[in-house]
Amino acid sequence: MPDALRQFADTYLMWQEGPMIWISDVLILLTSIGIVATLTYFKKWKWLWREWLTTVDHKKIGIMYLIAALLMMFRGGADGLLMRTQLAAPGMHFLDAEHYDQIFTTHGTIMILFMAMPFIFAMFNIVVPLQIGARDVAFPYLNAISFWLFFFGALLFNISFVFGGSPDAGWFSYPPLSELQFDPGPGENFYLLALQISGIGSIATGINFLATILKMRAPGMTLMRMPLFTWSVVAACIVIIFAFPALTVALALLMLDRIVGTHFFTILHGGNPMMYINLFWVWGHPEVYIVVLPAFGIFSEVVATFSRKRVFGYSSMVASLILISVISYFVWAHHFFTMGAGADVNTFFAVASMAVGIPTGVKVFNWLFTMYRGRIRLNLPMLWTIAFVPCFALGGATGIMLAAAPADYQYHNSYFLIAHFHQVLIGGVVFGMLAGMYYWWPKMFGFKLDERIGRWAFWFFNIGFYVCFMPQYALGFMGMQRRMYTYPADMGWGTLNFISTVGAYLMGIGFVLIVAQVLYSIKYGERDLTGDPWDGRTLEWSLPSPVPHYNFAVIPTVTDRDYWWKLKEEGRTDELKPKPEDIQPIHMPKNSGRPFIMGVLFFVAGLGFVFNWYVLAVLGLLGVVVTLLARSFEYDDEYYIQPEEVEHVEAALGRL
Amino acid sequence: MKRTQLPKSNRVLALAALTALLVSGCGPEYLVLNPAGPVAREELHLIELSTVLVLIVIIPVLALLAYIVWRYRDKPDNKAPYTPKWSESKALEVVWWGIPVVIVAVLGYYTGKSTFNLTEPPQKDVQPLTVQVTSLNWKWLFQYPGQNVATVNYVEIPVGVPIQFELTADAPMNSFWVPELGGQEYTMPGMAMRLWLEADKPGTYYGSGANFTGKGFAHMNFTVKAVSQDEFDQWVKQIKSNSPALTMTGYEQLKQPSVVGTMSYSSYPPGLFHDVVWADGGRYMPDMMNDMTGMQGQTADAAKPNGAATDTAKSPAGDTSSMPGMQMDGGQSAGH
Numbered sequence: 001m002p003d004a005l006r007q008f009a010d011t012y013l014m015w016q017e018g019p020m021i022w023i024s025d026v027l028i029l030l031t032s033i034g035i036v037a038t039l040t041y042f043k044k045w046k047w048l049w050r051e052w053l054t055t056v057d058h059k060k061i062g063i064m065y066l067i068a069a070l071l072m073m074f075r076g077g078a079d080g081l082l083m084r085t086q087l088a089a090p091g092m093h094f095l096d097a098e099h100y101d102q103i104f105t106t107h108g109t110i111m112i113l114f115m116a117m118p119f120i121f122a123m124f125n126i127v128v129p130l131q132i133g134a135r136d137v138a139f140p141y142l143n144a145i146s147f148w149l150f151f152f153g154a155l156l157f158n159i160s161f162v163f164g165g166s167p168d169a170g171w172f173s174y175p176p177l178s179e180l181q182f183d184p185g186p187g188e189n190f191y192l193l194a195l196q197i198s199g200i201g202s203i204a205t206g207i208n209f210l211a212t213i214l215k216m217r218a219p220g221m222t223l224m225r226m227p228l229f230t231w232s233v234v235a236a237c238i239v240i241i242f243a244f245p246a247l248t249v250a251l252a253l254l255m256l257d258r259i260v261g262t263h264f265f266t267i268l269h270g271g272n273p274m275m276y277i278n279l280f281w282v283w284g285h286p287e288v289y290i291v292v293l294p295a296f297g298i299f300s301e302v303v304a305t306f307s308r309k310r311v312f313g314y315s316s317m318v319a320s321l322i323l324i325s326v327i328s329y330f331v332w333a334h335h336f337f338t339m340g341a342g343a344d345v346n347t348f349f350a351v352a353s354m355a356v357g358i359p360t361g362v363k364v365f366n367w368l369f370t371m372y373r374g375r376i377r378l379n380l381p382m383l384w385t386i387a388f389v390p391c392f393a394l395g396g397a398t399g400i401m402l403a404a405a406p407a408d409y410q411y412h413n414s415y416f417l418i419a420h421f422h423q424v425l426i427g428g429v430v431f432g433m434l435a436g437m438y439y440w441w442p443k444m445f446g447f448k449l450d451e452r453i454g455r456w457a458f459w460f461f462n463i464g465f466y467v468c469f470m471p472q473y474a475l476g477f478m479g480m481q482r483r484m485y486t487y488p489a490d491m492g493w494g495t496l497n498f499i500s501t502v503g504a505y506l507m508g509i510g511f512v513l514i515v516a517q518v519l520y521s522i523k524y525g526e527r528d529l530t531g532d533p534w535d536g537r538t539l540e541w542s543l544p545s546p547v548p549h550y551n552f553a554v555i556p557t558v559t560d561r562d563y564w565w566k567l568k569e570e571g572r573t574d575e576l577k578p579k580p581e582d583i584q585p586i587h588m589p590k591n592s593g594r595p596f597i598m599g600v601l602f603f604v605a606g607l608g609f610v611f612n613w614y615v616l617a618v619l620g621l622l623g624v625v626v627t628l629l630a631r632s633f634e635y636d637d638e639y640y641i642q643p644e645e646v647e648h649v650e651a652a653l654g655r656l
Numbered sequence: 657m658k659r660t661q662l663p664k665s666n667r668v669l670a671l672a673a674l675t676a677l678l679v680s681g682c683g684p685e686y687l688v689l690n691p692a693g694p695v696a697r698e699e700l701h702l703i704e705l706s707t708v709l710v711l712i713v714i715i716p717v718l719a720l721l722a723y724i725v726w727r728y729r730d731k732p733d734n735k736a737p738y739t740p741k742w743s744e745s746k747a748l749e750v751v752w753w754g755i756p757v758v759i760v761a762v763l764g765y766y767t768g769k770s771t772f773n774l775t776e777p778p779q780k781d782v783q784p785l786t787v788q789v790t791s792l793n794w795k796w797l798f799q800y801p802g803q804n805v806a807t808v809n810y811v812e813i814p815v816g817v818p819i820q821f822e823l824t825a826d827a828p829m830n831s832f833w834v835p836e837l838g839g840q841e842y843t844m845p846g847m848a849m850r851l852w853l854e855a856d857k858p859g860t861y862y863g864s865g866a867n868f869t870g871k872g873f874a875h876m877n878f879t880v881k882a883v884s885q886d887e888f889d890q891w892v893k894q895i896k897s898n899s900p901a902l903t904m905t906g907y908e909q910l911k912q913p914s915v916v917g918t919m920s921y922s923s924y925p926p927g928l929f930h931d932v933v934w935a936d937g938g939r940y941m942p943d944m945m946n947d948m949t950g951m952q953g954q955t956a957d958a959a960k961p962n963g964a965a966t967d968t969a970k971s972p973a974g975d976t977s978s979m980p981g982m983q984m985d986g987g988q989s990a991g992h
Contacts, residue, residue, distance in 0.1 A: 097871045097872070097873075097874065098871060101868075101870070101871065168870075169868075169870075170868050174828075174829060175828075176828050176829070176845060177828035177829070177868070177869060177870060182793075182827075182828055182870060183870075267845045267846060267936050267937055268936075268937070270937065270940045271937070272846075272937070272940075273829060273844065273845070274844070274847075307728070308730075308738075308740055309739070309740045309741075309742075309743070310740065310741055310742075310743035311743065312742075312743050312744075312745075313743070313744065313745075313749055314743065316749055316753075336842070338831060338839070338840050338841050338842050339842050339844070340841065340842065340844075340847065340849040340850075342775075343768075343771045343772040343774075343775050346771050347764075347767065347768040347771050347772070350764065350767045350768070350771065351760070351764040351767070351768070354760045354763060354764055354767075355760055357756060357760065358753070358756040358757060358760060361713060361752065361756045362749070362752050362753055362756070364717060365717075365748075365752040366749075366752075368717070368720050368721060368724055369745075369748065370743075371724045371725065371728060372724050372728065373728060373736070373737050373738060373739045373742060374728050374738065374740070375728060375729075375730040375734070375738055376724075376725055376728050376729050376730055377730045378725075378729070378730075386721070386725060389717065389721050390717075390718055390721065393713075393714055393717045393718065394714065397710035397711075397713070397714050398710075400706060400709075400710050400760075400763065401703065401706040401707060401710060403767075404702050404703075404706050404763060404766075404767040404770075405767055405770075405771045406698065406699050406702050406767065406770040406771055406773075406774055406839065407699055407702045407703045407706060407767075407839075408839070409699060409774075409838065409839020409840055409841070410688050410696070410699050410700075410703070410835060410838075410839040410840075412831070412839070412840055412866065413831055413833070413840065413866035413867055414866065474686070476688070477686045477687070477688045477689055478685050478686055478687055478688075479687040479688065479833075479835040479862055479864065481833070481864055481865075481866040482866075482868070483868040483873065483874075484873070484874035485874050486874050487874065488877075491685065491862070492683075492685035493685075
């Protein structure tokens with residue numbers, strides 16, 4: 001028996017890999033035991049199931065996305081620090097090539113798909129229905145399915161670290177390197193299945209929010225009266241709906257290559273790896289706009305609120321959002337100018353890529369002129385927004401430089417590229433999501449996050465960012481290519497790499513401070529009793545914090561763009577307080593445990609495919625079909641909140 | 657007052673970093689900024705032009721940001737104008753839709769011009785030298801069809817002669833990059849791609865595989881040694897007389913995943929490059945194959961579209977010929 005046990009440990013738990021895996025195994029085991037014990041001790045299992053796992057409430061789903069995104073930022077950040085530690089000096093032996101390859105693969109995949117995506121979905125969920133005056137999203141049940149597919153996709157991806165082995169072919173996983181011939185382990189399967197499962201959820205979210213915004217706006221809220229964050233969600237959802245299917249296809253074909261033995265992208269039998277590269281970036285480039293557009297929306301909200309001024313050039317802002325989402329489909333080949341396309345093709349994609357800079361530049365100027373002749377308050381959301389401008393402007397500028405195809409022959413695959421995309425993704429997306437988190441935190445939880453610790457976190461993260469990534473531009477000019485696990489001493493790359501590593505640790509401290517800030521504020525944070533702690537402009541600030549589960553007791557009728565601001569200006573805020581005679585029974589969706597169960601079943605099927613355990617895979621998929629059928633025959637899935645209950649809640653909040 | 661310093665210090669940091677980069681760019685370790693040939697020089701010009709063009713936008717943005725945040729900060733005694741409803745200005749918006757359009761037009765024009773230029777040899781009146789490059793796991797094989805010699809992990813070229821590199825991979829896709837001579841191009845299985853480079857001063861230049869190919873990837877460096885034509889001819893002669901020949905078996909061994917040092921070969925199996933491309937997928941792209949053999953001056957291969965199949969049986973692709981249907985596929989493709 002011990003022999004069988006050892007074989008199992010070696011094959012699946014990678015026990016022979018050494019102390020790093022052992023420690024991880026033990027830590028994960030202890031954490032799991034800790035969570036189970038805590039829930040049991042405080043008798044919270046039922047609460048967890050009823051309030052969270054089965055919820056279809058957009059606000060709770062948003063909070064779960066947020067927690068997941070922060071956890072994944074931790075995991076991805078830890079990967080980043082491991083890499084930077086290995087690169088701190090030439091010829092280091094902290095990680096070997098295999099581990100380094102796995103770590104940069106998981107770092108990239110997690111940061112884009114399991115950190116940035118849930119973070120934007122958190123903002124979609126928490127904010128959009130409140131901003132447009134709706135009581136939930138168009139398809140609340142589907143919304144819960146989206147979340148659980150994301151969650152179990154992320155779980156599947158993450159367990160590869162301690163069970164079976166992590167993927168190691170880079171986050172874009174180019175064949176033929178990612179084919180069975182060169183990459184036989186289960187790691188690559190984990191990548192394919194995890195992305196596929198969470199990708200289904202992402203497409204559903206795109207459809208859900210587009211439908212929500214188009215169909216569920218409060219009376220009077222015309223498209224051109226929508227807050228800019230909501231507009232940015234429209235733009236992002238359009239991109240999701242058109243771009244994600246390309247990823248689905250690319251992943252599915254590569255999976256068939258690996259599991260069934262087809263030859264779509266293999267070297268032999270007429271396979272063509274270039275097809276994968278094209279499909280991947282047909283999704284991959286729009287993907288970066290998917291994550292950055294909502295950030296643009298957040299900046300527009302924050303800038304207007306904290307400058308106490310209407311956003312400048314609203315129509316231009318909307319036009320540029322839509323323009324960016326359209327142009328984003330015509331730039332994908334700039335990820336492989338060096339793949340031998342003709343000069344005509346390269347020139348087209350080069351100019352199209354530069355053209356994205358035009359509407360983006362317009363937005364930057366409009367934000368600046370929103371602040372111009374305003375009254376600027378430097379609270380945390382605004383701090384991150386102001387820091388975003390120079391960071392993103394520089395990142396955008398190096399993006400234009402990269403778009404010049406012949407120059408890209410020199411930048412491609414070098415640290416110049418690494419510095420560029422970290423600058424736009426951190427400066428744009430991470431800064432944006434943090435600004436959004438600070439801004440809407442009181443709306444979610446009813447208290448503000450502590451400003452003082454927040455400022456420390458801000459400075460550590462910001463200074464750390466420049467110390468980490470500015471040297472990498474220089475390293476690119478020095479010829480250092482990405483993904484090297486080690487480098488020779490005679491190239492002169494040592495000093496700048498060391499500085500870069502120091503910067504990475506400063507950013508790590510910044511993240512730890514953010515966590516500390518959250519923990520501190522839970523206990524000591526300033527409570528938000530007004531529902532409008534920032535003197536906001538849009539509808540969500542007319543509601544109490546946290547928002548009652550039905551959102552609006554009475555749906556408001558909107559007559560202006562910054563409607564809440566206008567009411568405050570004219571002293572008419574009482575108009576949005578419900579009157580007893582106006583309160584009708586409120587129609588709400590019922591909670592359901594099935595989305596969660598469906599996620600589990602997808603996970604089981606995914607695990608089956610990863611290890612070629614087809615019985616498990618088929619059982620999982622059958623289970624999914626059963627849950628789908630069960631939903632089709634479910635008729636009792638909604639209920640009414642009676643006016644008395646609404647009156648009771650509103651009275652307790654002092655709004656009646 | 658600490659709060660109002662935020663944008664300034666960010667700006668200062670960024671500018672300092674940028675300046676540091678440009679100033680220190682003079683050092684020889686900044687390979688891209690120290691071109692040793694016409695291709696790298698043309699690319700550097702475009703890098704400089706684009707830097708200047710983006711600065712036209714960046715500098716006003718940073719300056720405006722610092723000024724605005726300082727001037728309009730929320731202080732009770734701030735006398736600056738406050739116009740909470742002012743939110744439209746056609747004139748201003750025309751300016752910032754217009755300026756980027758002009759910048760993109762200028763940069764786009766020069767980008768296009770450069771892109772087309774680089775598909776041509778840097779000099780037209782000098783007879784070019786062809787070097788065939790194959791990236792393997794994890795090493796570089798260079799073949800000189802004109803000289804019939806081969807090297808591993810180093811390549812020697814004459815100064816002042818345009819070099820036509822023909823690139824392929826007999827392993828996962830990599831990228832051939834010699835920063836001081838010019839930008840990179842992918843090496844891909846089943847494809848033969850071209851890259852023109854030229855060195856105009858003698859020296860030893862750093863070359864690397866820039867696209868990740870697995871475990872040994874970080875060790876896929878090579879050197880490019882640019883020497884005078886005489887020295888080059890002597891070097892060829894020396895290799896011809898002193899080095900062993902690369903045999904088919906030798907190539908099969910070389911192809912196995914490993915990290916190796918430099919090697920030289922006095923000859924290699926005829927048509928090796930062609931056969932490798934053909935076997936790894938080139939057979940499905942007859943146009944590309946014809947184009948390639950026409951260009952490389954391998955008279956032995958150029959004239960035998962049907963011979964290719966026979967060749968493959970004993971070539972590196974031989975290992976695939978044991979698979980059913982392989983030979984037939986090849987025959988059909990070659991018959992086109």
